[in-house]
Amino acid sequence: GNTSGAGLNLANEAMWDRIAKCESGGRWNINTGNGYYGGLQFDYGTWLSVGGNDFAPRADLATRAQQITVANRLYAQRGLQPWGCRHAA
Numbered sequence: 001g002n003t004s005g006a007g008l009n010l011a012n013e014a015m016w017d018r019i020a021k022c023e024s025g026g027r028w029n030i031n032t033g034n035g036y037y038g039g040l041q042f043d044y045g046t047w048l049s050v051g052g053n054d055f056a057p058r059a060d061l062a063t064r065a066q067q068i069t070v071a072n073r074l075y076a077q078r079g080l081q082p083w084g085c086r087h088a089a
């Protein structure tokens with residue numbers, strides 16, 4: 001089983017879907033080469049800093065549920081400040 005302690009946390013799911021629609025057109029697997037990855041446009045360092053590597057080395061390689069889980073970790077630390085699309089929340 002999963003012994004990494006990396007359970008999923010889908011809190012604020014609808015909010016994250018709205019932010020993803022703004023950030024990436026709702027494309028959770030997006031990697032455009034702009035240095036930001038996945039539906040919520042995590043940069044590489046931020047993704048790793050909040051334990052994204054529990055799931056995948058970059059956000060675009062993780063599932064929607066995994067990306068939301070990691071977003072909730074960052075949200076607990078910094079609120080919506082990291083997201084340019086926070087107005088969409």
